Amino acid sequence: MPREVRERQMLDAAVEVFARRGYNAASMDEIAELAGASKPLVYLYLNSKEDLFSACIRREAEALLAAVRGATVPDAPADRRLWCGLLAFFAHTAEHPAGWAVLSCQARTHGEPFALVVAGLRQQIVDLVTRLIAETARSAAPAVPLAPHEAAGLAHAVVGAAESLAGWANSGADTGPSEKATAETLMNVVWVGLDNLMNGRRWTCTARP
Structure with a gap:
């Protein structure tokens, strides 16, 4: 899967989780699961929870x-x-x-x-x-x-x-x-x-x- 497609899926999932849970309660595990990706891959593409929130x-x-x-x-x-x-x-x-x-x-x-x-x-x-x-x-x-x-x-x-x-x-x-x-x-x-x-x-x- 092209990286831009995978990143879009991760961002879509992150927006849903951040909106529902809030920044502090949102977990990278839940974001990765919703995006259909592994947590290490989310970190590889988007670095950290803070960077992911900023990107969203x-x-x-x-x-x-x-x-x-x-x-x-x-x-x-x-x-x-x-x-x-x-x-x-x-x-x-x-x-x-x-x-x-x-x-x-x-x-x-x-x-x-x-x-x-x-x-x-x-x-x-x-x-x-x-x-x-x-x-x-x-x-x-x-x-x-x-x-x-x-x-x-x-x-x-x-x-x-x-x-x-x-x-x-x-x-x-x-x-x-x-x-x-x-x-x-x-x-x-x-x-x-x-x-x-x-x-x-x-x-x-x-x-x-």
Whole structure:
């Protein structure tokens, strides 16, 4: 069997075990058994449990980012690209729940260098969403221009909400929403807020402290 095929099988098995057991409780014996390989071969190919976990995080992060980027067709209107990006995000996390569990839960609880990979992924998605929001605002010729910090703030809010919604949608409930319904929920919140900002309908605090 070609090495790349065998390594993919090992990584697939590792993602499942890490998602189910967590990093500390996951055993190389279980990973090797699920992959249909010997434990010495897993060590030979992927060196250590830490290196294997890092490889899983990098692979899942790259796959998620590629799915989101691939869905945002350059020639489409900015709002359509934002919608397609959100839909791709929820579709990918629904199709790869173990990978999402590793990224959203396991990697963030074990410090560097694992958390740094996830932070880098998140920042790249935030940058993409920031650009789409800014382009949408410019193309709409708003009555009140959208400030850069507002576009960045909205992007962080969108990504944070998307992460939370993905966890909720993938919670295992049989009656959970579809990827499209989840994306529509978030898109409506974003779109109403962005439309209000662009048309000068801004909320301000009028109550005394």
